[in-house]
Amino acid sequence: MNAGTAAYFLGEGITRDHPLTAAQRLRVYELYFTCLRGSHVGQALDLHGLAHMVPACLESGDLAPVWEALLCCHRLKSGLPASVCARTGAVLGGATPAQEAALGDYFLALGLAFQLLDDVINLQGFGKSLKTKAEDLIEGKVTAPVIRALMALGAAGDAERQRWLWGQFGVPDSEREVGAMVDLRAAVKRRCSHLQL
Template sequence: MPANATSPSTSAPSPIHAVVADDFAAVNHTIIDQLASRIPLVETIGQYIIESGGKRLRPLLVLLATRALDYQGDKHITLATLIEFMHTSTLLHDDVVDESHMRRGKATANDAWGNAPSVLVGDFLYSRSFQMMVEIGSMRIMEVLSSATCTIAEGEVQQLTNVGNPDISEADYFETIQGKTAMLFEAASHCGAILSAATPEQEQALAAYGRYLGLAFQLIDDLLDYQGDAKAMGKNVGDDLAEGKPTLPLIQAMAAGTPEQAKLIRRAIRKGGLDHLDEVLAIIDATSALQYTREKAEEMADKALAELEHLPESPFRDAMADLAKLAVERET
């Protein structure tokens, strides 16, 4: 790394992070080490996106899952790091596909350096993550993560094909977010269980916990796009509508609204942009579409909490329960 490199920054530490503080610090150091490249631009862009202030939820899941199962080795640090690299790679690629200019209140890498460097550095991070998988030496973990990678890519393609299509059903929507978001949450907690030599019941429970947690987080993300604070979120209210993405608030507003209201939203999705934002927001409010979306997120969080009953009591299990609650209580 360059001489002035620093440990990757994250949001202010939370009580959830505190129970694995030493592990989290080790992950941050490993991130720095694994970003090393003979090509300076790779390090520059990699460090820029890693330091952009994310919650690091996916590596956190690895750490909590392994500690909840009393894992005593050190490979969980490598596993958590490679999961973060996989996630970061998808962010770099997503911002290029979505032509995004801002993420978490900062210019996106593609905005700062261009599309080609962003895509190629994303490829580097994916490749580095597979090198780390080999270091861990578990064929089952490689199987889960390689399969997850394919599912995530399919989810992204599915979301792309959904753009501008107002006929997407709620079931279609859930299939999309399961692939593009929940899959990596699921893989993180599932691989943590595998690394810890969990029982089949615990392994299944942790995979399901991650899946439901990821769904809850994405549902709240889609809700906040229509009611969140732009400064706090680091993106603009209505970005999904501007891109023509038919997320659950719009799907439910069309289902619960009048034919005229549904027609307006359909037109807004097809057209993209923000010409009809105020009208769409009014319809979303009138149809209680955000409350419906929140209830779905709470349902997913409750399912995640139920899966934790298969784990022994510990501060780590408690932190995982708090994380499920945070998924639906957060405002950013």
């Protein structure tokens, strides 16, 4: 924990290792602390999870709020650090504010895309030891594929399979039918390809 906490202060070295104007130094500090605050909030949201939102969303038939909450979490946790790194590079390179913003927005989108792809890759596993197949489902975590599958089942009028899928999150981990959950996601994707899963 101490090593992780000490790493927070390594970025400050940028301001000493490069000849910066006072305005550049201030901007780097602003970006750096924005990143620390935002990424910690994103990680806290990720640890808290989204399961508490799903029942009300299913009841209303509108899963958009839980989807937007997931995107917010991913933007803060993964998009913001990527954006801040790009923006800091822009500041160090003497970019205009508009150039800095454009680069930051682009890397924010890349960070978000990375995290969404990570959610999808998790269903299949990755490498021999990097990710266990369906690790998020095993742990009962509500991720992008789960939300999109719930949305697609709702849009297709398949309330029975939607209830079954969500019901899997209420059973003990050892009893959860993870393989069937992964297979359902694939079946929903084939049947509802027009829904941009």
